[in-house]
Amino acid sequence: MPPSTASKSQQTDVVIVGAGPAGLFQVFELGLLGITAQLVDVLPKPGGQCIALYADKPIYDIPGLPFCTGRELIERLMQQVKPFAPAFHGGHQIQTLSQNTDGLWQLGTDQGFELKARCVIIAAGVGAFVQRRLQVPALDALRGMQVFSVVPTSIQNQHIVVVGSHNEAIQTCLDLTQSSDPPLSVTLLHRREVLDADLDLQQLFKLACDAKKIQFKLGQVTDVIVDRQRMTHLQMATPEGLFESITVDLLIEKLGMSPKLGPISQWGLAMDRKQLQVDTQTFATQSPGIFAIGDVIGYPGKKKLILSAFHEAALAAYGIAQYLNPNQSIPFEYTTASARIHQRLGV
Ligand SMILES: Cc1cc2nc3c(=O)[nH]c(=O)nc-3n(C[C@H](O)[C@H](O)[C@H](O)COP(=O)(O)OP(=O)(O)OC[C@H]3O[C@@H](n4cnc5c(N)ncnc54)[C@H](O)[C@@H]3O)c2cc1C
Structure with missing residues (x-):
């Protein structure tokens, strides 16, 4: 059309x-x-x-x-x-x-x-x-700078966290590992262990995790740590009720529509x-x-x-x-x- x-x-x-x-x-x-x-x-x-x-x-x-x-x-x-x-x-x-x-x-x-x-x-x-977004107020000021729904062009030397569990989230992680301009780390963050992606994608994801190309973290983002107007860490609650923080430069929300x-x-x-x-x-x-x-x-x-x-x-x-x-x-x-x-x- x-x-x-x-x-x-x-x-x-x-x-x-x-x-x-x-x-x-x-x-x-x-x-x-x-x-x-x-x-x-x-x-x-x-x-x-x-x-x-x-x-x-x-x-x-x-x-x-x-x-x-x-x-x-x-x-x-x-x-x-x-x-x-x-x-x-x-x-x-x-x-x-x-x-x-x-x-x-x-x-x-x-x-x-x-x-x-x-x-x-x-x-x-x-x-x-x-696009669904994380309901964490501190992220709003960072959208378009460090929080995106689409991977930005410059990812070199970045710690990237992707949130989501469906095909798009998994495919994004896999694509990032294949990039000619690779990031420092790729982490998939999801609130539970079971993913919603197709089984063939899940298999590729598991292989990439085994090869330590992707880290899989369980938890829900609760807040962010900002240093000199730059997000440096995500704070998250784990399924066991513990609090952890993970290093992040770019957060990609792939939570579906x-x-x-x-x-x-x-x-x-x-x-x-x-x-x-x-x-x-x-x-x-x-x-x-x-x-x-x-x-x-x-x-x-x-x-x-x-x-x-x-x-x-x-x-x-x-x-x-x-x-x-x-x-x-x-x-x-x-x-x-x-x-x-x-x-x-x-x-
Ligand atoms: C999982 C699932 C399975 C289903 N299976 C079946 C099935 O087997 N058989 C069946 O008959 N039906 C099925 N349905 C229902 C079927 O999909 C809907 O009845 C059908 O899509 C309705 O068509 P629609 O064009 O009215 O609305 P939609 O498909 O919802 O399309 C509406 C469009 O309008 C756009 N829009 C809305 N507001 C605005 C705005 N302000 N400005 C610009 N764009 C706007 C939206 O972005 C959307 O693209 C299923 C639904 C789901 C969720």
Whole structure:
């Protein structure tokens, strides 16, 4: 999908907040009706929960697909929306949503980018995926200097501590040991002995520990020791209830992603128990021009399933088409038989 944030502000007919399976299939359903949409997601790539939480796990309940992983489903959806070439603004969290006096909805991102649209579809799932961080207040002042979620370029002569237990944490440790510019030491810190990474990675990790290339420490960070504005040690509590300190120059947080509903609850939209309320004929919210689908919505009988999101996207597309063209009747057509749809799909 082409990225598109060259200018600070853009105007379009439809903006979709969230590029999970719901947002992606919404692009397709709108495309069938001749409507192009732009996608925004705080994650750098589309996929939502399917990629962030279970990329390599199997899904068995997608109609017509007896089995696929989260990643395969997203790859197939990306292929399906290709004919409609939606602009994708990755790495942008929508912070603000308000209506201008001209009726256009204005969306502002945390990167200072603005989008104006006649219609907005909120497909924000369980919220924006953000990196989990250690909840140790003393680390906040060190973020970007000695505390990172991505390994910085200069690691030579550094004592590096990686916190986490999933694939990304283990892979980061292994990559550090392979570096042409090796650090002084690599330590993996996790609160318990059992790791959550895939078994093949765990085996490689064990070999690297046996070869003394990586140290594995059990404990939870409680505080840091700072000397002349530089973090020198992490203080941690061990599972046995003892306190230890370990030398550190760089701390890499690889604790995985967690979703945060965040700013959506401040946009003045009707919500019940953190779910957006919609009309289930069109998936319109009570704010004209704002629609919502997928895990972010609630209605009687709602199930947080991908196939439910697909159904919601199909109905929302008709609702949106009618909203954008109030004086036209929107034809209902089959993809098998409609020449107009074939032309739009390029088939
Ligand atoms: C472990 C696990 C297994 C599952 N297995 C199945 C299964 O087998 N079958 C099934 O049908 N369902 C399954 N589900 C549920 C399924 O993944 C969800 O129903 C589906 O992902 C919902 O899609 P969505 O697009 O609504 O939301 P999401 O997938 O959550 O995508 C929403 C996107 O919106 C983005 N976003 C949110 N707020 C903002 C903002 N303010 N600005 C920018 N971006 C924002 C997020 O970063 C995210 O990428 C599973 C879920 C989990 C966690």
